[in-house]
Amino acid sequence: MKLKIIFGFLLFFSVADVIAQRYLKGIVTDIEHEPIEGVRITVGGPEGEVVMSDKDGRFNITVADKEMEVHFFHVGYADKMESIASHPFNEDLHVMLLTKNQEIEEVEVVSTGYQQIPKERVTGSFEGISNADLTKRVSANILDKLEGQVPGLQYDRRRTGSLDINVRGINTMSEGLMGPLIVVDNFPFEGNLQDINPNDVASVTILKDAAAASIWGARAGNGVIVINLKKPMEGRFNIDFSANYTVVEKARLKDVPRISSSDFIDVERMLFENGYFDAAYNSPYAKLTVFSPVIDMLFANRNEALSDVALEENIARLRNIDVRDQLQKYLYRNETLQQYALAVSGGNNINAYRMSVSYNGTEGTKIGDSDQNLSINLQNELKISNKFDLSARLMFLQHIGKSDANPMDYNFSPGGGRGPLYPYAELKNENGENLVVPYVYNHQYIETLAGGELLDWRFVPLDEVSLNTINASRQHIDAQINLNYALTPWLKIDGLYNYQGSRAEDQFLRQQESFYARDLINRFTQINEEGVQHIVPLGAINQMGNQRMQGQKIRGTLRLNKDFLNGEHSINMVTGAELSAMTLNTADYTVFGYDPLLMTNQQVDLRNIYPTFDGLAGNARIPTTEGFLETTRRYVSLFANAAYTWRQKYTASFSARRDASNLFGVNINDKWNPLWSAGLAWSLDREDFLKEVSWVDGLRMRATYGHSGNSGGVATSLPTISYVSGSSANLTSFPRAMVSSLPNPYLKWEDVRMINLALSFDIFKRALSGSVEYFNKKSTDLLSQDNIDPTAGLSSVRRNVGVLRGSGWDLKLAGRASIGNVQSSTTVFLSMVKDVVKEYRGNISNVGTYVANAGGSLRPLPDRQLYPVFALRFEGLDGENGDPQGWRNGEVSKEYQQLLRDSLQHAVYYGTGLPPRHGSLKQSISWKDLSLSFLISYKFGHYFQKPTVRYHALFNSWLGHSDFAHRWQKPGDENFTTVPSMSYPANNIRDDFYAYSEANIEKGDLIRLQDVNLSYRFMRSIGGKKYTFNVFGAVNNVALLWTASESGLDPDYFNIPPSRRYSMGISCKF
């Protein structure tokens, strides 16, 4: 009985409790509506009730009336807070959790490498590239994939084989200080970016203004690119596999304009008739001069060793030969690339992991060139306790490269006083025999030596294949541990440690049969009464280089993220300190008489000077590379970043950083340099007056001001000297040192002050969105070589002589539309930048310096843009003789010497060589599961200088240009050509004048179809599991749609334009 009463009381109380509570039930799913098991659901803080979702994602939790929020936690997903204030409590609550990767896929959160900030709280200028955009172009290098994807990011590939990236223009005058900082996850990456598996990259964030980048301090003056790797994924076990194959068209060697073989032969005959070669052909120094087959035949004919008939027959045959045809056929091929990647991820709410393996193999465009990349990436996230998170990453990257260093390629120079090879050279004859090409020495002289005690001294290009190989291998390890401890839910401490180490080994092996080895052995062969002595022993020559890098970084941060008064005030802060050290060691050496199979080598005498065979190279020592070097970079930094938001509408931010480094020779106090920024943001869409307007979804305004820097120069009070290793060209073998810099106590770091104003909008439910940003920057104390009085002993010193001012706009407009099953999305960017030099206290040379290679280098000048394009005023050709004419002292002039040394004021200034207006158009259309997209990029407002014929170089060095065919030949031609007549003897000043005149400056405007991508996505259920497939085909470097250049040259490339690439691939997720 008593039990019953007690039981009744208890029941009463429990029922009474129930009246003040309610049950909340619902289901938790991911973005694809798949249920998530094991989600921790809490109410009322960490002490409140906790339930877990079941395998159907369903949950059931009691909630007191006063509770407003329910929290959802799962290690593989971003934490979510749901407000239930207005939720009817007998309805299911459907909660969708986004994975951390997906959050970034929608670019809702920007990551700076120090923290992740929700997009609605940022004040700085960030651009995000999502995973979907990164898959549009196939490349082994992640940096290639960013091209054209965001406004403000510019790629400069004008110089062959090099890539310069800039964010919002140039902020420095030193070529060595250009380029944005590249960060992988939390730390700058010390290895080679091409080695990183692009499939491991989830998204990329670009930090463009001071508020965004100033947290990176003295290395962020040019902007920052943050590469965010994929993190361990959801509770389910997931496999991701992809494979693709790319084939590239052959190198476009014939796109470089060159003089035709027929014209070249005509020039040779003309020179021969004028006795041009007579002195050189018969001089005792003819042994070291290279002559072409046509010249040899002309002399043979004159000496009656060759009949007239045979001469004319041979010459007629040679007129039709272009060496580039045989080069492409025998030494070049279609480049191919294969990529395979496999990633596995899974875990539960305590432990999540991700492992990925990828392989890239490239067969290069030159036969014998290949690259292989292997990347293994292991990641793990562990929730040790409620408050303690540990995440670890181990990345192993390996690169093995092989290349064939055959001296013969499209750039080959035969030496012996010549530049390029004569255009009618042949590598193989009709009978399939590999032919000799003159190289370094006069080949007739070489023929006289055949059969003696020397090795064969001939150069047969097609026999050299595989005799000169460069093997490069590189291993890089990147290990990182992040510890997060939550002191309270809103205050967290992080400790990060990153270790990066790499080893690289290069080997340049030249077999004994290679020309280089035979030449060296022969040169040092001593033949006297005692017999034949090989100072350089018979055998291969092996040149080795080793590089070792080790870097450690440690960072401690304190993060505070707290909302007060129900979201009325919120504070986000991160502050901390960081130490980083990196050491690089290199060692080089060469061995001779090397047997590649036995791996043995011979001792050589490197010390004594020997006479070379027949005095061909004077007296010399055996050339060798030997040396050691260690460089160390150490940084110490303190940083803080704080943002305060009021009423979720108004945000103010502040960021500061102090850096110090170990650049040499100065007092510790002078090494520190503070950088800071401040910003404001206003979310107008949250204002009451706009809440009513339904078609406005988002409207934000931002303004920031701040300073970031470029480290480069440090004040010194003493001169510094540097030791140089002995080289075989020296006469003595004592240690030697040179003065590398004189004391310069006024040197400072460069400073970039940037103001950014932005407006971004989102209307009609994202049907139309975009942003307009205006930025204004001033770079002061820029380091630059400064010409000084040469009696000081150095002709120039580095001083803070420069001020650059720049301003510009970044515009973005995106639209989405859908009609039935067809969806279209269009994005257009346009960036405009103008960088003008405001102060330059260096020496200004005469015009000759600026008209050569116009637009190709920075060359700061007051009130001019960087990469200035200048040309000499051109007044057409003289009607009587085809001489080019200039303008001087108010009249037409042919005083070429004076024109080239004239003052810069009289030159014509066009503008800049780096495009000041550039952008892209991204369009994608999808119909059900099929999607087509393309990327068009455009550049306007720049100029470039095209090469042209130079008669002096043509006669002396065989450097020929196809403009030769358009030269003035008779009176009246000046009406339709500007190419001057050929003059004999040639006048190199006349050539220079024409080459640097207005006649050769062209506009560089262009529109290029960059990428086209067609993909098809389908899902299949196999054995109960759902598989998602994606197949695609893509073309890159599709076509140059339009250019303002009259000569039809591609303004983006100084040399060979890139070839089209065709790819196809498949990826599979399950």
Add this chain to the structure above:
Amino acid sequence: MKFICFFRCSRVLLWIVCTSVFFSCTEFLEKKASSAFALPETLKDLRAMLDNEAQINMFAPSLLEMGTDDIYVRPEVLKARPQAEQLIYSWQQSILRSEIASWNLPYRVIMMSNVIFEALDRGVEGRDAEKNIIRGEALFVRAYAYLALAQLYCNTYDETTSSHDLGLPLRVVSDFNTIYARSSVQETYDLIVSDFKTATEALPESVALPTRPSKAAAYGALARTYLIMGRYDDAKNAAESALAIKNDLLDYNDLDASSNFPFGVFHDEVIYNAYTTQGLLLVASRALIPDDLYASYDEKTVESNCFLINQRMATLFLKEITAEGLLPIFQVSARMNYT
């Protein structure tokens, strides 16, 4: 409550960490950025600077030989050379005369020797005898550089006018912010003579290689200076002092006359070696020896065929006297002192 305490404690901890980091930073940041860089603080550093023959020995101005009548060049060869060289050969004054190495390189040597003097004045560890030798060498190379410059860019020394003839800017500190005006020819030669004189006292009699100055070299250079100044008695005395220390002569019969380079770089007659790689007009394939200079040599020298190649075209090509196109026009050699 315990959170606030924790917060404060962690703040304090952070500061402790930061300040200790800051102070250990000093050592952390002192590490040299590159193993190749150093401050000139030890005798080894100064010795290495003076042994840098690419800068100290290779400054000889080619202008001194290019415009002289010791060589001549045929018209078609001359026309193929750059405009600047053609103007030098024909002694034309023109803004196109871009050849400035003859001015820059000697001044670089002067700067290096000033850096060495300043380092010695700041205090260097080592035996006084060695420091003396270093000082002597630096004085020698500086004076040698000024001598070359004086011959090119100033009027010839003449006792009556040289106190107001314009001389050279005489740099004696390495700070590039200091501006110097031209001194007078008298002051210039006074500095040269006094530097050589001090060097004769400081330098040793024998050196490892002729790229390092020795006592004999200093006397020889002094003799040449007096010769240029017209002080013939002083010149004779200085020359005899030099030969008293080193007077080896070559026997031309021992040399390989058929080779293109019969003399080695450091043959016995060389007391001090300075050379140039500028002025490619002077290369053996281009410059020829005029008949009258050829005729002034005695028959025995000519027969030995060591200097010249006789060619069927009746012109004479100069054999390079040493390796790789280097012209030792500044060799202080015993032979020259005998004329």
